[in-house]
Amino acid sequence: MQIGKLVTDWYAAHGRHMPWREGQDPYRIWVSEVIMQQTRIEQGEGYFYRFVDRFPDLASLAAAEQDEVLKYWEGLGYYSRARNLHAAARQLVETHGGQFPSHHEALLTLKGVGPYTARAIASFAFGQQVGVLDGNVLRVMSRLLNDFSPVNRPQTRRKFQHLIDGWVAGQDSRSFNYGMMDIGATICTPTQPGCLICPLEAVCQGRKAGSVQLLPQKDQKLKRxxxxxxxxxxxxxxxxxxxxxxxxxxxxxxxxxxxxxxxxxxxxxxxxxxxxxxxxxxxxxxxxxxxxxxxxxxxxxxxxxxxxxxxxxxxxxxxxxxxxxxxxxxxxxxxxxxx
Ligand code: SF4
CATH class of the missing domain: 3.90.79.10 (Nucleoside Triphosphate Pyrophosphohydrolase)
Incomplete structure (x- = not known):
């Protein structure tokens, strides 16, 4: 059976419910994705609610002073994310008539929006059939493919991106990408993958080869x-x-x-x-x-x-x-x- 179908079927029965997954408002999806980068869900959730409560849409965020936006980000760290969010909201209001573009390549032109966020918005809000690669998904893929290429190398990401774009084709894009992320976050975890309950077990090459615990491989980081x-x-x-x-x-x-x-x-x-x-x-x-x-x-x-x-x-x-x-x-x- 196709990987795409296995993942979307599993997501329909076991996917995690999160407030920003309800509805397809690109603004809420964008804000949630930016807040959740490098942040635990439990911590990010409170920030998300406070933020969208005060700035419920692009217009209110664009009209705000940067000082106030930073105040709502206080304690979350990586403050360039808040500054970029604010700048991109103004960019959208001033040059896109207050509307998000629906294609990931057009989303990439927004300040602070990189490949991950662009694809996340394109998939979750607009259903574009592109794969979304976060750290969890990279881990799942390296095990699934029994691929020892270091996942922190750009060429590995490019290879995986090409593959996952093929897997999502013909599937419901939101369900597939949320499903891959959830499998990574809850089943194919870093140290104790739950292969016996994994929907991908039958097609998992790493499981077959007995190399799950050796994957993913990473290049050593330079000294901090x-x-x-x-x-x-x-x-x-x-x-x-x-x-x-x-x-x-x-x-x-x-x-x-x-x-x-x-x-x-x-x-x-x-x-x-x-x-x-x-x-x-x-x-x-x-x-x-x-x-x-x-x-x-x-x-x-x-x-x-x-x-x-x-x-x-x-x-x-x-x-x-x-x-x-x-x-x-x-x-x-x-x-x-x-x-
Ligand atoms: S079978 Fe195991 S290693 Fe393979 S994707 Fe599932 S949890 Fe990960």
Whole structure:
């Protein structure tokens, strides 16, 4: 039996129900896909509801200020996703009459929309017969095909994309792609695949060859980069804290932060800072491409070096501004230290 039919039949009986799978509104599908990238479903769900509650459609998102959009993203990380979502909403309103294109290649022209998201919207909202490759689906395919090509290589993705586009042909595109993702997430899991309950068992080459536990193969990642920072919690005589807004490019673009500067590893390890102040604690924040090691220092405004474009706000106003998770952690730890 065809792989496509096996998957769609299984999905009809066992697929997972998720709020954004009900209906075919491209806007909700797009928002959910962007939120769920690199986010656990349990965590992402709350963000999704809050986001679409405040910005129920393209027009409301396009009309919003970036600061407010970032506020609804606060704590979720990867803030370029929120900035791109906002920019693409404006792009759609300004140049596409507020309508999503229905073909994945046209969707690729939107800011921040890559091959995965374009195909997800094209399939889930418009039924276009294209395969959607996420990390779970790549794992299922490498086992199903008993293919030892590293799944993090572009040429492997291209090969798998071509194959999965063939499997979806003639099937209900939504059911097939959701089915493949669900099999990957719930049955063909990384360490304990449930082959005995898998709808693909009869056609699974990896199962036949006894190589399931060896797949998928991946190229080793390069050693992670580590960067060292000093963050300054600067308080004035009224107990207000100094904050500033980051430029829109680079990490945490457009978010608010406390003054900080990058430093050398040796000085960081000695807890020395050019800005002076009392050392409070260290934290680690993990980005996709590097680890950020943070020393936090506290100092009074009079003794602090001049940082550009700083404003002081009372601590009860912190909730109004959008901060990164790292800075929110600094606030939380600092207030605990003071108790
Ligand atoms: S039979 Fe096992 S290895 Fe093959 S796709 Fe199903 S769960 Fe994965």
């Amino acid at each position: 980069k580590v960067r060292y920072f000093n963050f300054y919690l600067i308080l004035n005589e009224k107990g207000e804290v100094a904050i500033r807004q980051r430029p829109t490019d680079g990490f945490w673009g457009g978010l608010w932060e406390i003054p900080n500067e990058e430093t050398k590893r040796k000085a960081w390890e000695k807890k020395e800072s050019e800005g002076g102040g009392r050392f409070l604690f260290e934290l680690k924040h993990v980005f996709t491409h590097f680890d950020m090691m943070i020393n936090t220092f506290m100092l009074s405004a009079g003794a602090a070096p001049a940082f550009e474009e700083v404003q002081f706000i009372s601590t009860d106003k912190i909730a109004i501004f959008a901060f990164s998770k790292a800075v929110l952690n600094i606030f939380e730890n600092a207030w605990q230290n003071m108790d």
